[in-house]
Amino acid sequence: MRHNAFAYLLLAALGFGCAKTPTTSTPQGPVTDVVQLTEVAPKYASTVTAADLLKHLTILASDEYEGRNTGEKGQKMAAEYISREFREDGLTGPVQGGSNPYYQTFDLEKSQWGDGYMTVGQEKYLMMQDFFVLGNSPFQTEQAVDVVFAGYGIDAANYSDYANKDVRGKVVAVLAGEPKGSNGNFLISGTDKASDWGNDYRTKRNAATKHGAKAVLIVTGTNEAEFNSLTQRYKAYASRPSLGLKSNGNQETAATVFISPIAGAALFGVTTDKLLDYGNQVTKEGKPVTAALTAVKDIKIKAARDASPLPTENVLGFVEGSDKKDEVIVVTAHYDHVGVDTTRQGDQIYNGANDDGSGTVAVIEMAEAFAQAKKDGYGPRRSILFMTVTAEEKGLLGSEYYSENPIFPLENTVANVNIDMIGRMDKEHEKTNDSNYIYSIGADKLSSELHQINEAMNQKYVNLKLDYTYNDENDPNRFYYRSDHYNFAKHGIPIVFYFNGVHDDYHQPSDEVDKIIFESVEKVARLAFHVTWELANRENRIVVDSNKK
Structure with a gap:
């Protein structure tokens, strides 16, 4: 059928x-009357x-x-x-300065991940297995990094994990999601509705960027199985070339890294239970708390990415x-x-x-x-x-x-x-x-x-x-x-x-x-x-x- x-x-x-335009009487000059x-x-x-x-x-x-x-x-x-x-x-065509006024032309970057790992002392964690990097990487070569724990990575008017923290040039480690109070409501909204802080990782990335961080590591899931499940879709993309907005050579936004609970806990020399217990402390207090989590001294990251330009265009028509x-x-x-x-x-x-x-x-x-x-x-x-x-x-x-x-x-x-x-x-x-x-x-x-x-x-x-x-x-x-x-x-x-x-x-x-x-x-x-x-x-x-x- x-x-x-x-x-x-x-x-x-x-x-x-094509269908013909219906017959209408042509007015004198443009009509601005809403009823007409x-x-x-x-x-x-x-x-x-x-x-x-x-x-x-x-x-x-x-x-x-x-x-x-x-x-x-x-x-x-x-x-x-x-x-x-x-x-x-x-x-x-409203675009000026190009060969085609209907095209907004720009370059994307076609890129693919190369060698990637994170070492914590003598332990080594592998990219595509223990962590995934989204977007551009500031770690093209192996770099020693300073890691700071910043709770949930939230910087809202009524709740900030960045108060009295200097993270400029450092790597911020945060928990995924957003905190709830003892009544079961989310602390940011005060209701049972999650906010962008829990729904959209870019919100945490932008907060880290605002405070000058080089990267934000988002500890995802409560165990390895959950981490693998939540990040499964990244594995499919990671093995083949991907596209992104072209970098101008400067690290304009903090790199986003999804990291497993085991690797995340290793950054602070604690168990995953100890790391994730921070959420329970916040629920109890109903506000950010000072965490007894200090990063170990010998942390290095490498996440190499090779890129080449790929031109493309949005197509615009203007009335x-x-x-x-x-x-x-x-x-x-x-x-x-x-x-x-x-x-x-x-x-x-x-x-x-x-x-x-x-x-x-x-x-x-x-x-x-x-x-x-x-x-x-x-x-x-x-x-x-x-x-x-x-x-x-x-x-x-x-x-x-x-x-x-x-x-x-x-x-x-x-x-x-x-x-x-x-x-x-x-x-x-x-x-x-x-x-x-x-x-x-x-x-x-x-x-x-x-x-x-x-x-x-x-x-x-x-x-x-x-x-x-x-x-x-x-x-x-x-x-x-x-x-x-x-x-x-x-x-x-x-x-x-x-x-x-x-x-x-x-x-x-x-x-x-x-x-x-x-x-x-x-x-x-x-x-x-x-x-x-x-x-x-x-x-x-x-x-x-x-x-x-």
Whole structure:
């Protein structure tokens, strides 16, 4: 049945071409009246069609594009396709100084770990076995280090492990997670909700960096088995080349090292029970305590990493606003995937139709709709940047690069609407064959108004079931931290993230176009359109009235 629907849509797309823009009367000059703009919104939303989405995805997720692996031929082909669509649809390229104004080009580093170990006196602990280093390494050659224990590595307004500690140029050892009080609530939030200090290792890395530390060693798990389980995914990445943002030669951030409890305890010449008992002491006192943990004197670390540059690009299309043009809405999806695996039998190409070809084509169609609205005199009041980002699969690197090197000031960025995987059913919804849903994540984290807008636009125009399962701060899947919106949220920019959930074809060669439910892609894309339209045209910029980055 699905294959028949696919064939029909393909025929429609190829036989009849893209949907035509509905007829509207052309106003004299740009319209800034909210009522008028609201009235025409459905006409432009209707140009986002299943047939057009299929047309684009059939190309971008074809074998010819070789899985769109970052920095490789297929990714370059996809960038060219998307930029051509933006240009032909009438969007402008906002990047100055390069050969292509639709490309934000930058170099990643392709690197691979070499020799790595840590010695504590006569004991030797091995990288990839007893510890893992993320990102850049300041230990290209063997170095003697001073280690300081800093509790949980937290530096919050109501709780700081760095009080009266000088860690400049030193290595900080901290416990993973965050402390609870005797009542069972987390000390940072005062509730049963964990904070970023426990959810996102980068928060501890940033605190260590702020205090001048060379590296932060995060003691992970309570025993070797738990450490191995929690760090299993790093082993898969560590044995092959990886990508990261290009280093400028300076150690700008503290290196992050996940270390086993046994190796962590050895740094202080104690047992793992003694080291981990610190958490019990904090729970009892309800605040940081002075630990009787002094590092041994003879500690050396080596973690060599060889790197070479790899050029890549975010693809940007811009629709300038009218009376509020200095304020910008950013609409994103990542267009990269994971490429080709020549060691596999059978199909070796990871086409990534759902992940995230589906979001990419939604952005292309939304961009076309807004550009047409502007041509007709109904352009947005605020500007809109449509951006398909590279290297999401390598660690959200394309969006991170933009957030650190924005084309438009972040203080003028009103919100980010991010689309990553739409048009499939996850395992839970397959049970009832219900495709009329979308997981909505993050809209309430920084702005109550964005959440209200998302709900209102859905109820008024689309009527999807907005599923908030993965919006829970304690969601173990941590999807809020796993797509490109997070690099906006961490800068205090409100976001909404649309996601269909994980299925058996996730990151498999079987993530193919013929499994996409294009009617669902259309509905989610139209919801994203209406939310973006409202954000761009409402009288007041949405408030930032929460702090759940």
